[in-house]
Structure formats: C-alpha cells, structure tokens
Amino acid sequence: MMKDETIICRCEDVTWGEIRKALEKGYTSLNEIKRITRAGMGRCQGRTCRRILLREVARYQKKKIEEIELTTFRPPTKPIKLGTLAGDNDD
C-alpha cells in the first residue's frame, strides 16, 4: 500500500494521504478528487501523475482501472506562451 506521505502530483504537491482522505470522505470519482485535491491541475496537467493516480484510486476501491472514469482532458496539449498565442513573438 502506498504511504500517506508519498507525493502523487508533483506540480501541485499532493500526497497520497490527501487523496486517501478525499476517497474516505466519499469523493470517489477522479473529477471530484481533482477538484478537491488539485491533483493533476498544475503545470503538467496530470501528464506525470494521471496513471499513478488512476492505478491507486482503482486499487483503493478494489476496481479495475477500466472501470474508473477519466478526468476531462483540457487544451492545450502542452503549455504555450501567451505571447505566442497573441501572435506577437516566436516561441
């Protein structure tokens, strides 16, 4: 079993303990866990932690990974400079 102090989301500094507490409170969907712990909401947008989070949440609920609904993927695919978006400079 994962230790409480293990960091799951490095961008937002979210530990397994925080996620476990959310699960215990009854927030069992990934969308709820994201909103309540901020896991996956940082700079990498969950690209690093999504798979670990999915695996651990499934294991905690004794479900198969395929049974867990994924969070919404939001654009952009990778961070983009506002200046580039605005068309003022080259990235």
Add this chain to the structure above:
Amino acid sequence: MIKKADIVIIGGGIQGCSIAYNLAKKGAKNIVILEKNTCASGSSGRCGAGIRQQFGTKMNCILALESMKTFETLTEELDYDIELNQAGYLLLAYTEKEMSQFKKNVELEQSLGIDAKMVTPKEAKKIVLPLNLEGILGGTFCPTDGNVNPLYTTFAYAEAAQRLGVKYYSFTEVTEIETKNGRILSVATDKGKILTSTVVNAAGGYSGPVGKMAGVDIPVYSQRHQILITEHIDPMWKPMLMSFSENYYFQQLPDGGILGGYGDPENEVKGGNIDSTWQFARTMAKKMVKLVPILKDVRMVRQWAGLYNMSPDAQPILGEHPKLKGFYLSVGFSGHGFMLAPVTGKLIAELILDRETSIPIDKLDIGRFERGELIHEPSVV
C-alpha cells in the same frame, strides 16, 4: 434513495449547497440536494473565482456587500479553508462615458458603505506595477474585493450542510416534476421518486429546462463563457483587473497562476455547449499581453468553459413562482451566482421558512419582467 422530503433542491452547486446549509442551520429537516453530476462540476467549479462589491445597481451592491461579509468569516463558520484573498478589484475605464458611469457607481457604493474609490491612471499603476496604461482614462479600486477558491467554497457548503443532516445525491438526474392544481406533488429522478411539496430550482445553466419540467417558463438562457489559466509564476500583482468596455478580467491567484476570461455575448454559443475554443485563447492572450506586456513569456496551461445563466436584466431571479406554490427560483445570476451565493442562499432559506427576508428581495421576483420593472446592471463582463 429517500422516498419523501420536506424540501428538494435541484442542483448541487454553490446555490443549492448554500441554500441547503442555510435551511439546515435554521433548523429545517429532511432536505435533499439532487445533483446530476458531482458537486461543483457545473458553473460553480468553472467560475472565475472573483468576488466583488463594485456594481452599478443598488440591489447588487447591497447583496454583494452582505455576501462579502459572509465570505470574511466563512472559513471558520464552515470549518473548511476557502482561501479568501482580499486583494481588490481594479476596474479600468477607457471612455468618458465609462468614467462618468464609474463616478456614479462609486458614489452609490460609498453611500452603502463599500470602500471603493476613483483612481487616476498614475494611481492605477501604483497598485499594479506592470500595467500598460495605453488608452486608460482612470478607474475604480475596492481593496476588500478579491477571490476565493470556488471549488473549496462549494465543497465547504456541501459538507457543512451534510453535517447538519442534508442528504446530497450526486449522479442523480431529475427527470420530471409532478404538479397538480398549482402545487408540487413529487420529483422523479433516474434513481427513484421523492414525494415533496417544496422544490428549489438551483440548477444554474440548466434552470430553464428544470422550470419546463414543472410547467413553468423562466425567461433565462445559458451562454458559454471561457477562461484560461497560466502556469504558476512569482507574484507580480494582486488585484483583479477588469474592464467592461475592453471586455476582460484577469488576476494572479495566490498560488501564482493567472486566470482570466472575457464575455462575448454576440458570438458565444447559447445552450449547454461547454467546449473551449482556440479563438478564445488567442483573443484572451492578446488582451492580457496588451495590458500587462511582461505576460508574453508566461504559458497558458489549461482552458475551460462554463455557463452563465442569463436573465433579461442581468440580475438574479429569486423567490417563489406565482403560479406554482412551493416552487422557488434561485436562477439567472448572469455570471454573479458564485459571489452572491452566501447571501442569496441565506435569503432563500429565510423566504422558505419565515416567508420574509432580512434584505428585501421582492423586486427580484420573476414577475418584474411582466410588470416591466427591470433593474439593468450596467457593470457586467
């Protein structure tokens, strides 16, 4: 699922949760919240996080001032850190017409005890150092405006309500509201039927369709609004920057991310569409880089959209429906539902339980549109 309830609230966002909490706090029992998705999955969790008191109508100023007072003690009251950050709102004016509207607004705000004041471009730059003053004639600043974490605030109300006995059903969609002779008999959901005589429509972007289920026409429509957020960077400035004529709002949040959006009533899609668009990101980036040029090297990490539930005068519609007894409306907030929820939730609870409210809201009834007594809010993004 429960078979019978005293009060059924449709919509588990900030309105529904605040109403439920305030009802339970006043001693009401057998309250149910029905949420088709999860808590704060709709507009409450998608909003811009800002809370302001600078408005152009007396009604909105009074409600917003009272709401801010509640926000100031909410972390303690609900025992959940909502991350209140009173960093101010700096509203910027670009035309003489806007300046004269702002002067009127500030007079009104000060007369009601809101600590807003006019600022010159020079003073604006003192408040927000990296500001590009091009085209700016002046503005207003209210230091006690600010932001909270809207997700935490909604969860805080939901959990506090449940501690007081409220039942919160997520993933439970209302399918029918059964009425007879101007009274409510029951609410049917995809998980079962609940007998009740009192229903609150707090369905935000979906309040129009919920009204139709009860056979009631509510003059609201939903419209997509979009937001983007950047990576966390070192603190650069604090207040929300907002303009009604240039149409933008953006702010650096306490965690360092910069969040912003604008309204586009003429081009944005109406209805339930909450996809994000590339056009929005490009236009918003242009607005941000123009006003704060050093943002050009800051990266956007995420964009999303939510729904404004628009009423004909951009003011909420509150109160019992005149043709359907026990059917209460808390809808049409037109983009200000999150920031007003602490006070409107309390007032709706008072209305249901006491038949009178501590702040008069009878002018915000649905009947005002038939009477032609609209209260147009001039200061909306």
